[in-house]
Amino acid sequence: MKEINNIVLIGAGNVATSLSMALHQAGKKIIQVISRHTNTARELAEKVDASFSTSIEEIKTTADIIICAVSDHALKEITENLKIKDTLIVHTSGSVALDIFENKYTDYGVFYPLQTFTKSTPITLNNVPVCIEANNQKTLKILRELGHLISNNVADINSDERKYLHLAAVFACNYTNFMYAIAEDLLKDHGLDMKILHPLIEETASKAIKYRPSEVQTGPAKRNDINTISRHLEILSNQRDYQEIYKVLSDKIRNKYKPNEF
Protein backbone atom coordinates (compact mmCIF):
# COMPACT_ATOMS: atom_id res chain seq x y z
CA MET A 1 0.00 0.00 0.00
CA LYS A 2 1.25 3.42 -0.94
CA GLU A 3 2.25 5.47 2.06
CA ILE A 4 1.02 9.02 2.42
CA ASN A 5 3.91 11.43 2.67
CA ASN A 6 3.11 14.50 0.65
CA ILE A 7 -0.13 16.32 1.22
CA VAL A 8 -1.73 19.14 -0.76
CA LEU A 9 -4.38 21.15 1.02
CA ILE A 10 -6.96 22.95 -1.06
CA GLY A 11 -8.55 25.57 1.17
CA ALA A 12 -7.09 27.70 3.93
CA GLY A 13 -10.10 28.20 6.17
CA ASN A 14 -10.83 26.86 9.64
CA VAL A 15 -10.96 23.15 8.78
CA ALA A 16 -7.96 23.35 6.43
CA THR A 17 -5.96 25.11 9.12
CA SER A 18 -6.77 22.65 11.90
CA LEU A 19 -6.24 19.57 9.73
CA SER A 20 -3.02 20.66 8.10
CA MET A 21 -1.52 21.77 11.41
CA ALA A 22 -2.42 18.45 13.03
CA LEU A 23 -1.00 16.45 10.12
CA HIS A 24 2.11 18.62 10.04
CA GLN A 25 2.63 18.03 13.76
CA ALA A 26 2.16 14.31 13.21
CA GLY A 27 5.14 14.36 10.86
CA LYS A 28 3.46 14.48 7.48
CA LYS A 29 4.68 16.89 4.85
CA ILE A 30 2.23 19.53 3.66
CA ILE A 31 3.82 20.35 0.32
CA GLN A 32 1.32 22.95 -0.85
CA VAL A 33 -1.63 25.05 0.26
CA ILE A 34 -3.96 26.25 -2.49
CA SER A 35 -6.47 29.00 -1.85
CA ARG A 36 -7.95 31.71 -4.03
CA HIS A 37 -7.08 34.27 -1.40
CA THR A 38 -3.35 35.03 -1.43
CA ASN A 39 -3.18 36.20 2.16
CA THR A 40 -4.91 33.25 3.78
CA ALA A 41 -3.01 30.83 1.53
CA ARG A 42 0.30 32.39 2.53
CA GLU A 43 -0.64 32.55 6.19
CA LEU A 44 -1.48 28.84 6.44
CA ALA A 45 1.46 27.82 4.20
CA GLU A 46 3.85 29.56 6.59
CA LYS A 47 2.37 27.75 9.59
CA VAL A 48 2.99 24.33 8.07
CA ASP A 49 6.18 24.98 6.07
CA ALA A 50 4.40 24.58 2.74
CA SER A 51 4.52 26.46 -0.50
CA PHE A 52 1.31 28.08 -1.65
CA SER A 53 -0.61 28.90 -4.79
CA THR A 54 -3.84 30.65 -5.67
CA SER A 55 -4.66 28.39 -8.61
CA ILE A 56 -5.49 24.68 -8.71
CA GLU A 57 -3.82 24.58 -12.11
CA GLU A 58 -0.53 24.91 -10.28
CA ILE A 59 -1.20 21.88 -8.08
CA LYS A 60 1.91 19.84 -7.30
CA THR A 61 1.81 16.49 -9.06
CA THR A 62 4.01 14.87 -6.41
CA ALA A 63 1.08 14.87 -3.95
CA ASP A 64 0.08 11.51 -2.41
CA ILE A 65 -3.24 12.94 -1.30
CA ILE A 66 -5.25 16.06 -2.06
CA ILE A 67 -7.43 17.23 0.82
CA CYS A 68 -10.20 19.59 -0.29
CA ALA A 69 -11.24 21.53 2.82
CA VAL A 70 -13.40 24.09 1.09
CA SER A 71 -17.05 25.16 0.97
CA ASP A 72 -19.49 22.80 -0.70
CA HIS A 73 -19.84 25.24 -3.57
CA ALA A 74 -16.08 25.49 -4.12
CA LEU A 75 -15.81 21.70 -3.90
CA LYS A 76 -18.13 21.32 -6.86
CA GLU A 77 -15.98 23.72 -8.88
CA ILE A 78 -12.84 21.84 -7.99
CA THR A 79 -14.23 18.48 -9.10
CA GLU A 80 -15.16 20.07 -12.41
CA ASN A 81 -11.75 21.59 -13.02
CA LEU A 82 -9.13 19.44 -11.32
CA LYS A 83 -8.00 16.81 -13.81
CA ILE A 84 -5.46 14.81 -11.78
CA LYS A 85 -7.10 11.42 -12.11
CA ASP A 86 -4.69 9.17 -10.27
CA THR A 87 -4.03 11.02 -7.04
CA LEU A 88 -6.09 10.11 -3.99
CA ILE A 89 -8.53 12.95 -3.33
CA VAL A 90 -10.80 13.54 -0.32
CA HIS A 91 -13.18 16.20 0.88
CA THR A 92 -13.89 17.18 4.49
CA SER A 93 -17.54 18.13 4.23
CA GLY A 94 -20.31 16.78 6.43
CA SER A 95 -22.96 17.55 3.88
CA VAL A 96 -21.53 16.33 0.57
CA ALA A 97 -21.88 12.69 -0.51
CA LEU A 98 -18.95 10.58 -1.62
CA ASP A 99 -20.27 10.36 -5.18
CA ILE A 100 -19.31 13.92 -6.00
CA PHE A 101 -15.98 12.34 -7.03
CA GLU A 102 -17.51 9.48 -9.02
CA ASN A 103 -16.26 8.93 -12.58
CA LYS A 104 -13.73 11.71 -12.12
CA TYR A 105 -11.02 10.13 -9.96
CA THR A 106 -9.72 6.62 -9.35
CA ASP A 107 -9.31 6.69 -5.56
CA TYR A 108 -11.36 9.04 -3.46
CA GLY A 109 -12.94 9.44 -0.09
CA VAL A 110 -14.23 11.61 2.72
CA PHE A 111 -12.22 12.73 5.73
CA TYR A 112 -14.72 14.63 7.90
CA PRO A 113 -13.61 15.86 11.31
CA LEU A 114 -16.76 16.29 13.38
CA GLN A 115 -15.94 19.43 15.31
CA THR A 116 -16.61 23.17 15.30
CA PHE A 117 -13.61 25.03 14.00
CA THR A 118 -12.77 28.67 14.33
CA LYS A 119 -9.35 29.95 13.38
CA SER A 120 -8.96 31.86 16.61
CA THR A 121 -9.41 28.64 18.60
CA PRO A 122 -6.82 26.05 17.67
CA ILE A 123 -7.97 22.74 19.11
CA THR A 124 -6.23 19.43 19.37
CA LEU A 125 -7.94 16.82 17.28
CA ASN A 126 -7.12 13.96 19.70
CA ASN A 127 -10.71 13.17 20.61
CA VAL A 128 -12.41 14.58 17.56
CA PRO A 129 -14.29 11.92 15.60
CA VAL A 130 -12.76 11.67 12.14
CA CYS A 131 -15.48 10.21 9.92
CA ILE A 132 -14.06 8.39 6.93
CA GLU A 133 -15.52 6.86 3.79
CA ALA A 134 -13.86 5.73 0.55
CA ASN A 135 -14.69 4.18 -2.81
CA ASN A 136 -12.50 1.13 -2.16
CA GLN A 137 -10.95 -0.78 0.74
CA LYS A 138 -7.40 0.23 -0.10
CA THR A 139 -8.31 3.91 0.14
CA LEU A 140 -10.37 3.38 3.28
CA LYS A 141 -7.33 1.79 4.94
CA ILE A 142 -5.14 4.74 3.96
CA LEU A 143 -7.67 7.20 5.39
CA ARG A 144 -8.02 5.17 8.57
CA GLU A 145 -4.28 5.32 9.14
CA LEU A 146 -4.18 9.01 8.37
CA GLY A 147 -7.08 9.57 10.79
CA HIS A 148 -5.36 7.65 13.58
CA LEU A 149 -2.31 9.88 13.21
CA ILE A 150 -4.30 12.86 14.47
CA SER A 151 -7.17 11.33 16.49
CA ASN A 152 -7.96 8.28 18.58
CA ASN A 153 -11.52 8.41 17.32
CA VAL A 154 -11.81 7.32 13.68
CA ALA A 155 -15.22 6.08 12.53
CA ASP A 156 -16.49 4.52 9.29
CA ILE A 157 -19.51 6.63 8.35
CA ASN A 158 -21.19 6.31 4.97
CA SER A 159 -22.66 9.23 3.02
CA ASP A 160 -26.21 8.61 4.18
CA GLU A 161 -25.20 8.41 7.85
CA ARG A 162 -22.99 11.46 7.49
CA LYS A 163 -25.92 13.46 6.18
CA TYR A 164 -27.87 12.86 9.40
CA LEU A 165 -24.77 13.27 11.53
CA HIS A 166 -24.14 16.68 10.02
CA LEU A 167 -27.75 17.71 10.57
CA ALA A 168 -27.61 16.52 14.18
CA ALA A 169 -24.41 18.50 14.64
CA VAL A 170 -26.15 21.66 13.46
CA PHE A 171 -28.61 21.25 16.34
CA ALA A 172 -26.05 20.13 18.95
CA CYS A 173 -23.48 22.78 18.07
CA ASN A 174 -24.67 25.65 15.88
CA TYR A 175 -28.13 26.00 17.37
CA THR A 176 -26.87 25.37 20.87
CA ASN A 177 -24.36 28.17 20.43
CA PHE A 178 -27.16 30.42 19.19
CA MET A 179 -29.06 29.70 22.43
CA TYR A 180 -25.95 30.78 24.36
CA ALA A 181 -25.74 33.93 22.20
CA ILE A 182 -29.35 34.84 22.93
CA ALA A 183 -28.70 34.40 26.65
CA GLU A 184 -25.60 36.58 26.33
CA ASP A 185 -27.63 39.28 24.61
CA LEU A 186 -30.44 39.23 27.19
CA LEU A 187 -27.98 39.55 30.06
CA LYS A 188 -25.97 42.30 28.38
CA ASP A 189 -29.15 44.37 27.94
CA HIS A 190 -29.60 44.31 31.71
CA GLY A 191 -26.04 44.88 32.81
CA LEU A 192 -25.42 41.26 33.78
CA ASP A 193 -22.21 39.38 33.03
CA MET A 194 -22.39 36.20 30.96
CA LYS A 195 -19.98 34.62 33.46
CA ILE A 196 -22.86 33.96 35.83
CA LEU A 197 -24.20 31.39 33.32
CA HIS A 198 -20.93 29.50 32.84
CA PRO A 199 -21.53 26.86 35.55
CA LEU A 200 -25.00 26.25 34.12
CA ILE A 201 -23.65 25.86 30.57
CA GLU A 202 -21.01 23.43 31.81
CA GLU A 203 -23.46 21.36 33.83
CA THR A 204 -25.99 21.24 30.99
CA ALA A 205 -23.34 19.88 28.61
CA SER A 206 -22.03 17.44 31.25
CA LYS A 207 -25.48 16.07 31.90
CA ALA A 208 -26.11 15.62 28.17
CA ILE A 209 -22.94 13.55 28.00
CA LYS A 210 -23.61 11.54 31.14
CA TYR A 211 -27.29 10.89 30.46
CA ARG A 212 -29.63 10.90 27.49
CA PRO A 213 -30.58 14.56 26.85
CA SER A 214 -34.23 13.58 26.34
CA GLU A 215 -34.26 12.19 29.89
CA VAL A 216 -32.82 15.22 31.66
CA GLN A 217 -34.92 17.98 30.09
CA THR A 218 -35.94 20.60 32.67
CA GLY A 219 -37.52 24.05 32.60
CA PRO A 220 -40.89 25.80 32.42
CA ALA A 221 -41.92 24.18 29.11
CA LYS A 222 -41.05 20.67 30.31
CA ARG A 223 -43.24 21.08 33.38
CA ASN A 224 -45.90 22.92 31.35
CA ASP A 225 -45.60 25.98 33.60
CA ILE A 226 -47.79 28.27 31.51
CA ASN A 227 -47.56 31.21 33.91
CA THR A 228 -43.80 31.41 33.60
CA ILE A 229 -43.97 30.84 29.84
CA SER A 230 -46.47 33.71 29.47
CA ARG A 231 -44.32 36.03 31.56
CA HIS A 232 -41.25 35.18 29.52
CA LEU A 233 -43.09 35.83 26.26
CA GLU A 234 -44.20 39.17 27.65
CA ILE A 235 -40.66 40.11 28.69
CA LEU A 236 -39.60 39.38 25.11
CA SER A 237 -42.34 41.51 23.51
CA ASN A 238 -39.76 44.02 22.31
CA GLN A 239 -37.45 41.36 20.93
CA ARG A 240 -39.70 39.67 18.43
CA ASP A 241 -37.08 37.29 17.04
CA TYR A 242 -36.30 35.92 20.48
CA GLN A 243 -39.98 35.83 21.36
CA GLU A 244 -40.71 33.75 18.28
CA ILE A 245 -37.89 31.34 19.09
CA TYR A 246 -39.07 31.04 22.70
CA LYS A 247 -42.61 30.34 21.54
CA VAL A 248 -41.66 27.67 19.02
CA LEU A 249 -39.29 25.88 21.38
CA SER A 250 -41.58 25.97 24.41
CA ASP A 251 -44.47 24.69 22.25
CA LYS A 252 -42.40 21.81 20.89
CA ILE A 253 -41.08 20.84 24.32
CA ARG A 254 -44.61 20.88 25.74
CA ASN A 255 -45.79 18.71 22.84
CA LYS A 256 -42.99 16.27 23.41
CA TYR A 257 -43.40 15.87 27.15
CA LYS A 258 -47.16 16.02 27.57
CA PRO A 259 -49.08 14.66 29.46
CA ASN A 260 -47.98 17.15 32.08
CA GLU A 261 -45.36 16.08 34.54
CA PHE A 262 -45.29 18.05 37.74
Place this chain on the structure above:
Amino acid sequence: MKEINNIVLIGAGNVATSLSMALHQAGKKIIQVISRHTNTARELAEKVDASFSTSIEEIKTTADIIICAVSDHALKEITENLKIKDTLIVHTSGSVALDIFENKYTDYGVFYPLQTFTKSTPITLNNVPVCIEANNQKTLKILRELGHLISNNVADINSDERKYLHLAAVFACNYTNFMYAIAEDLLKDHGLDMKILHPLIEETASKAIKYRPSEVQTGPAKRNDINTISRHLEILSNQRDYQEIYKVLSDKIRNKYKPNEF
Protein backbone atom coordinates in the same frame (compact mmCIF):
# COMPACT_ATOMS: atom_id res chain seq x y z
CA MET B 1 -27.01 38.97 64.29
CA LYS B 2 -28.99 35.81 64.75
CA GLU B 3 -27.15 32.74 63.58
CA ILE B 4 -28.90 30.22 61.35
CA ASN B 5 -28.90 26.77 62.93
CA ASN B 6 -32.28 25.20 62.33
CA ILE B 7 -33.64 25.00 58.83
CA VAL B 8 -37.08 23.98 57.61
CA LEU B 9 -37.36 22.99 53.98
CA ILE B 10 -40.73 23.31 52.28
CA GLY B 11 -40.58 21.20 49.17
CA ALA B 12 -38.84 17.92 48.44
CA GLY B 13 -38.13 18.24 44.73
CA ASN B 14 -34.85 18.67 42.89
CA VAL B 15 -33.89 22.07 44.26
CA ALA B 16 -35.01 21.22 47.81
CA THR B 17 -32.97 18.02 47.69
CA SER B 18 -29.78 19.64 46.43
CA LEU B 19 -29.99 22.61 48.78
CA SER B 20 -30.86 20.67 51.91
CA MET B 21 -28.17 18.08 51.26
CA ALA B 22 -25.56 20.79 50.72
CA LEU B 23 -26.61 22.67 53.86
CA HIS B 24 -26.71 19.42 55.85
CA GLN B 25 -23.21 18.57 54.69
CA ALA B 26 -22.07 22.07 55.65
CA GLY B 27 -23.11 21.35 59.23
CA LYS B 28 -26.50 23.03 59.38
CA LYS B 29 -29.44 21.22 60.93
CA ILE B 30 -32.40 20.51 58.69
CA ILE B 31 -35.05 20.07 61.35
CA GLN B 32 -38.00 19.42 59.08
CA VAL B 33 -38.98 18.69 55.49
CA ILE B 34 -42.52 19.59 54.51
CA SER B 35 -44.05 18.27 51.32
CA ARG B 36 -47.56 17.34 50.31
CA HIS B 37 -46.30 14.00 49.04
CA THR B 38 -45.55 11.67 51.94
CA ASN B 39 -43.07 9.54 50.03
CA THR B 40 -40.89 12.33 48.70
CA ALA B 41 -41.04 14.15 52.05
CA ARG B 42 -39.90 11.01 53.87
CA GLU B 43 -37.23 10.22 51.30
CA LEU B 44 -35.57 13.63 51.59
CA ALA B 45 -36.04 13.79 55.37
CA GLU B 46 -34.12 10.53 55.71
CA LYS B 47 -31.26 11.84 53.60
CA VAL B 48 -30.73 14.86 55.84
CA ASP B 49 -31.71 13.41 59.24
CA ALA B 50 -34.83 15.56 59.45
CA SER B 51 -38.36 14.90 60.54
CA PHE B 52 -41.06 15.37 57.93
CA SER B 53 -44.63 16.51 57.60
CA THR B 54 -47.17 16.81 54.83
CA SER B 55 -48.81 19.96 56.19
CA ILE B 56 -47.44 23.45 56.63
CA GLU B 57 -49.69 23.77 59.64
CA GLU B 58 -47.29 21.44 61.43
CA ILE B 59 -44.27 23.62 60.70
CA LYS B 60 -41.73 23.65 63.54
CA THR B 61 -41.64 27.02 65.22
CA THR B 62 -38.02 26.58 66.29
CA ALA B 63 -36.87 27.19 62.70
CA ASP B 64 -34.35 30.00 62.13
CA ILE B 65 -35.11 30.01 58.42
CA ILE B 66 -37.82 28.56 56.20
CA ILE B 67 -36.65 27.74 52.70
CA CYS B 68 -39.50 27.37 50.22
CA ALA B 69 -38.15 25.31 47.33
CA VAL B 70 -41.45 24.70 45.59
CA SER B 71 -43.17 25.51 42.32
CA ASP B 72 -44.22 29.12 41.77
CA HIS B 73 -47.83 28.10 42.13
CA ALA B 74 -47.26 26.31 45.43
CA LEU B 75 -45.24 29.28 46.67
CA LYS B 76 -48.24 31.56 46.26
CA GLU B 77 -50.36 29.16 48.28
CA ILE B 78 -47.77 29.00 51.04
CA THR B 79 -47.57 32.77 51.39
CA GLU B 80 -51.35 32.87 51.71
CA ASN B 81 -51.50 30.20 54.38
CA LEU B 82 -48.28 30.28 56.37
CA LYS B 83 -48.75 32.71 59.26
CA ILE B 84 -45.37 32.59 60.98
CA LYS B 85 -44.56 36.27 60.79
CA ASP B 86 -41.23 36.50 62.57
CA THR B 87 -39.22 33.67 61.06
CA LEU B 88 -36.91 34.48 58.17
CA ILE B 89 -38.43 33.06 55.00
CA VAL B 90 -36.91 32.72 51.53
CA HIS B 91 -37.86 31.23 48.21
CA THR B 92 -35.56 29.69 45.63
CA SER B 93 -37.34 30.67 42.43
CA GLY B 94 -35.75 32.41 39.48
CA SER B 95 -39.04 33.75 38.26
CA VAL B 96 -40.79 35.10 41.38
CA ALA B 97 -40.11 38.61 42.67
CA LEU B 98 -39.14 39.34 46.25
CA ASP B 99 -42.39 41.21 46.90
CA ILE B 100 -44.43 38.03 47.04
CA PHE B 101 -43.52 38.10 50.76
CA GLU B 102 -44.32 41.80 51.27
CA ASN B 103 -46.63 42.73 54.16
CA LYS B 104 -46.74 39.10 55.21
CA TYR B 105 -43.39 38.52 56.90
CA THR B 106 -40.85 40.65 58.72
CA ASP B 107 -37.60 39.31 57.26
CA TYR B 108 -37.59 37.67 53.86
CA GLY B 109 -35.47 37.07 50.84
CA VAL B 110 -34.55 35.02 47.81
CA PHE B 111 -31.95 32.27 47.72
CA TYR B 112 -31.81 31.20 44.07
CA PRO B 113 -29.21 28.64 43.02
CA LEU B 114 -28.66 29.13 39.29
CA GLN B 115 -28.27 25.56 38.15
CA THR B 116 -30.20 22.75 36.51
CA PHE B 117 -31.23 20.19 39.06
CA THR B 118 -32.39 16.65 38.53
CA LYS B 119 -32.71 14.30 41.47
CA SER B 120 -30.78 11.55 39.71
CA THR B 121 -27.80 13.85 39.31
CA PRO B 122 -26.56 15.11 42.65
CA ILE B 123 -24.21 17.99 41.97
CA THR B 124 -21.90 19.87 44.25
CA LEU B 125 -22.98 23.45 44.60
CA ASN B 126 -19.39 24.74 44.98
CA ASN B 127 -19.36 26.81 41.80
CA VAL B 128 -23.07 27.31 41.42
CA PRO B 129 -24.01 30.99 41.58
CA VAL B 130 -26.31 31.52 44.56
CA CYS B 131 -28.31 34.66 43.76
CA ILE B 132 -29.51 36.40 46.89
CA GLU B 133 -31.86 39.26 47.62
CA ALA B 134 -33.50 40.41 50.85
CA ASN B 135 -35.82 43.07 52.22
CA ASN B 136 -33.19 44.43 54.61
CA GLN B 137 -29.42 44.47 55.08
CA LYS B 138 -29.49 42.22 58.13
CA THR B 139 -31.28 39.49 56.19
CA LEU B 140 -29.06 39.96 53.15
CA LYS B 141 -26.02 39.39 55.34
CA ILE B 142 -27.51 36.19 56.78
CA LEU B 143 -28.26 34.89 53.29
CA ARG B 144 -24.78 35.79 52.07
CA GLU B 145 -23.23 33.78 54.88
CA LEU B 146 -25.55 30.88 54.23
CA GLY B 147 -24.69 31.04 50.54
CA HIS B 148 -20.97 31.01 51.19
CA LEU B 149 -21.38 27.85 53.24
CA ILE B 150 -22.33 25.91 50.12
CA SER B 151 -20.84 27.92 47.24
CA ASN B 152 -17.91 30.21 46.48
CA ASN B 153 -20.11 32.12 44.08
CA VAL B 154 -22.72 34.26 45.88
CA ALA B 155 -24.15 37.20 43.95
CA ASP B 156 -26.50 40.07 44.88
CA ILE B 157 -29.19 39.94 42.20
CA ASN B 158 -32.36 42.00 42.50
CA SER B 159 -35.80 40.81 41.35
CA ASP B 160 -35.65 42.64 38.04
CA GLU B 161 -32.21 41.26 37.21
CA ARG B 162 -33.23 37.78 38.33
CA LYS B 163 -36.16 37.86 35.91
CA TYR B 164 -33.82 38.30 32.95
CA LEU B 165 -31.29 35.90 34.39
CA HIS B 166 -33.91 33.19 34.64
CA LEU B 167 -35.06 33.85 31.09
CA ALA B 168 -31.47 33.72 29.84
CA ALA B 169 -31.02 30.44 31.72
CA VAL B 170 -34.00 28.95 29.90
CA PHE B 171 -32.18 29.58 26.62
CA ALA B 172 -28.71 28.57 27.83
CA CYS B 173 -29.86 25.43 29.61
CA ASN B 174 -33.38 24.20 28.81
CA TYR B 175 -33.38 25.08 25.13
CA THR B 176 -29.79 24.00 24.71
CA ASN B 177 -30.67 20.61 26.18
CA PHE B 178 -33.60 20.40 23.79
CA MET B 179 -31.18 20.93 20.89
CA TYR B 180 -29.11 18.02 22.23
CA ALA B 181 -32.27 15.92 22.51
CA ILE B 182 -33.21 16.61 18.89
CA ALA B 183 -29.72 15.60 17.80
CA GLU B 184 -30.03 12.43 19.88
CA ASP B 185 -33.33 11.62 18.21
CA LEU B 186 -32.04 12.21 14.68
CA LEU B 187 -29.04 9.96 15.28
CA LYS B 188 -31.08 7.22 16.92
CA ASP B 189 -33.38 7.11 13.89
CA HIS B 190 -30.38 6.24 11.73
CA GLY B 191 -28.60 3.81 13.99
CA LEU B 192 -25.93 6.26 15.12
CA ASP B 193 -24.70 6.57 18.68
CA MET B 194 -25.01 9.92 20.46
CA LYS B 195 -21.45 9.40 21.74
CA ILE B 196 -20.07 10.59 18.43
CA LEU B 197 -21.39 14.08 19.26
CA HIS B 198 -19.91 14.29 22.76
CA PRO B 199 -16.63 15.98 21.76
CA LEU B 200 -18.61 18.51 19.73
CA ILE B 201 -20.95 19.26 22.64
CA GLU B 202 -17.99 19.71 24.98
CA GLU B 203 -16.11 21.98 22.59
CA THR B 204 -19.19 24.09 21.86
CA ALA B 205 -19.71 24.70 25.59
CA SER B 206 -15.99 25.36 26.15
CA LYS B 207 -15.90 27.91 23.37
CA ALA B 208 -18.98 29.67 24.74
CA ILE B 209 -17.18 30.01 28.07
CA LYS B 210 -13.85 31.08 26.62
CA TYR B 211 -15.25 33.51 24.07
CA ARG B 212 -18.46 35.44 23.53
CA PRO B 213 -20.97 33.01 21.96
CA SER B 214 -22.08 35.65 19.47
CA GLU B 215 -18.49 35.81 18.17
CA VAL B 216 -17.97 32.08 17.64
CA GLN B 217 -21.19 31.20 15.83
CA THR B 218 -20.58 28.73 12.99
CA GLY B 219 -22.72 26.60 10.68
CA PRO B 220 -24.73 26.76 7.45
CA ALA B 221 -27.05 29.56 8.65
CA LYS B 222 -24.17 31.73 9.85
CA ARG B 223 -22.47 31.51 6.45
CA ASN B 224 -25.85 31.79 4.66
CA ASP B 225 -25.29 28.44 2.95
CA ILE B 226 -28.77 28.15 1.43
CA ASN B 227 -28.03 24.89 -0.38
CA THR B 228 -27.23 23.06 2.84
CA ILE B 229 -30.14 24.71 4.65
CA SER B 230 -32.56 23.59 1.89
CA ARG B 231 -31.22 20.03 1.99
CA HIS B 232 -31.58 19.92 5.78
CA LEU B 233 -35.16 21.18 5.60
CA GLU B 234 -35.89 18.49 3.04
CA ILE B 235 -34.36 15.76 5.21
CA LEU B 236 -36.68 16.92 8.00
CA SER B 237 -39.83 16.88 5.88
CA ASN B 238 -41.19 13.91 7.84
CA GLN B 239 -40.40 15.48 11.20
CA ARG B 240 -42.40 18.68 11.00
CA ASP B 241 -41.63 19.87 14.53
CA TYR B 242 -37.90 19.64 13.96
CA GLN B 243 -38.27 21.16 10.51
CA GLU B 244 -40.09 24.16 11.97
CA ILE B 245 -37.42 24.63 14.64
CA TYR B 246 -34.67 24.35 12.04
CA LYS B 247 -36.40 26.93 9.85
CA VAL B 248 -36.96 29.46 12.62
CA LEU B 249 -33.44 29.17 14.00
CA SER B 250 -31.68 29.27 10.64
CA ASP B 251 -33.77 32.32 9.63
CA LYS B 252 -32.92 34.16 12.84
CA ILE B 253 -29.23 33.36 12.61
CA ARG B 254 -29.17 34.54 8.98
CA ASN B 255 -30.93 37.75 10.00
CA LYS B 256 -28.46 38.33 12.78
CA TYR B 257 -25.30 37.77 10.80
CA LYS B 258 -26.18 39.26 7.43
CA PRO B 259 -24.62 40.72 5.33
CA ASN B 260 -23.16 37.40 4.30
CA GLU B 261 -19.81 36.47 5.70
CA PHE B 262 -17.92 33.88 3.73
